[in-house]
Amino acid sequence: MTEPVTPGSTGPAPADPLLAELLTLALEAGRRAGALLRDGRPDDLAVAATKTSPIDVVTEMDLAAEKLITGYLSEHRPHDGFLGEEGAASPGTSGVRWVIDPLDGTVNYLYGLPTWAVSIAAERDGETVVGVVAAPLRGETYHAVLGGGAYVGDRRLAARPSPPxxxxxxxxxxxxxxxxxxxxxxxxxxxxxxxxxxxxxxxxxxxxxxxxxxxxxxxxxxxxxxxxxxxxxxxxxxxxxxxxxxxxxxxxxxxxxxxxxxxxxxxxxxxxxxxxxxx
The missing domain is CATH 3.40.190.80 (D-Maltodextrin-Binding Protein; domain 2)
Structure with a gap:
């Protein structure tokens, strides 16, 4: 269920300059990582490691995507912290921490299924204030800013009317x-x-x-x-x-x-x- 906003936009810009900056960076980091994962997937994609069990896998592309995201964000905001699925962890000193899943749906990705995404959130003083989920094979990027609504591209999202x-x-x-x-x-x-x-x-x-x-x-x-x-x-x-x-x-x-x-x-x-x- 969506309602239109300004065509070609990504919804209204946050009034808070910090939130506007964090959203812009998260959108661009998600776009870059999504493009890397979509266009750089090798035909012989291999499992790089396992985590909790033999079917909980990490691929070489998970690692490459997290490195791209943390590198891009660190370049623009060197004092922020990180928490990432594939090992990125630092407290930072700015009060902002990025919470990153560079490839959510790794098994889907490994098998060539389309349901996978890049997930990037920004916390300010422990509260999530920005969220971006890029789903390249859907051609969709979802985003939200605390208090500012949620969007997919330029369309505002709304919960479905509740059935029994x-x-x-x-x-x-x-x-x-x-x-x-x-x-x-x-x-x-x-x-x-x-x-x-x-x-x-x-x-x-x-x-x-x-x-x-x-x-x-x-x-x-x-x-x-x-x-x-x-x-x-x-x-x-x-x-x-x-x-x-x-x-x-x-x-x-x-x-x-x-x-x-x-x-x-x-x-x-x-x-x-x-x-x-x-x-």
């Missing part, structure tokens, strides 16, 4: 550890009869943006890291969605939930009932 839960299309994801995946599959199996259907796209950042864009009624997942959700969570909230974790708690690695306002609480309660927050 049994008519809601919900997306989820599965972790890489076998015991966690088994429990997540069990939760999904019990929930499917209570929903319109469940989707599994393989990129948390894109799932959150799809909730923001009204392409999904909701999304949940256990086991996300800060870089998986920082940008997408802000984009969803600025589109009018609700986000959180277990009832009364913020989104976290324990559980992340995002949905249109009328779907959020019933979905959250159902997830609590079925133990989606534990393995």
């Amino acid at each position: 839960l049994d008519q809601a299309l919900i997306s989820t994801g599965f972790g890489y550890l076998q015991h966690r995946r088994a429990h997540q599959a069990d939760v999904a199996q019990r929930m499917i009869p209570l929903l319109r259907d469940i989707r599994r796209g393989g990129s948390a950042a894109i799932d959150l943006c799809d909730v923001a864009a009204g392409r999904l009624d909701g999304y949940y997942e256990r086991g996300l890291n800060p870089w998986d959700l920082a940008a997408g969570d802000l984009i969803a909230r600025e589109a009018g969605c609700l986000t959180g974790g277990r009832p009364g708690e913020p989104a976290s690695g324990e559980l992340t939930v995002a949905a249109s306002p009328g779907v959020f609480a019933p979905l959250q309660e159902l997830l609590e009932e079925h133990g989606a927050w534990h393995d």
Whole structure:
């Protein structure tokens, strides 16, 4: 669900000069990394390393994209901090920290599937104030500034009107550890009869943006890291969605939930009932 803004723009410029600068840098870093990943993917792309399990992979392109992003941002803002999936970590001294997933949906990318994205968020004094998710094979870049709304390109995003839960299309994801995946599959199996259907796209950042864009009624997942959700969570909230974790708690690695306002609480309660927050 979108409403038009000025054609050719990326939405109104933030009034705060710092936020305007951070948004401009995040958009350009996302564009450059997205182009690198799209155009530079070798035909014989190989796994460079594994993380939590043999199916939780890092490719050479993850590493190259994170190096590009951190290098570009450091060039323009040398005193900022970083938290990146592939190892970038520094506290910085400016009060600004960049939270980066250079390739969200690595397994999709490895297999040549299109659902992957570059996710870049900027925090100021611990609060996420800018989020950018670039999805090059969709030809879309989502972005939001705290208090300024969410956009895909020049179109403003709005949460989908909320249906009853049994008519809601919900997306989820599965972790890489076998015991966690088994429990997540069990939760999904019990929930499917209570929903319109469940989707599994393989990129948390894109799932959150799809909730923001009204392409999904909701999304949940256990086991996300800060870089998986920082940008997408802000984009969803600025589109009018609700986000959180277990009832009364913020989104976290324990559980992340995002949905249109009328779907959020019933979905959250159902997830609590079925133990989606534990393995």
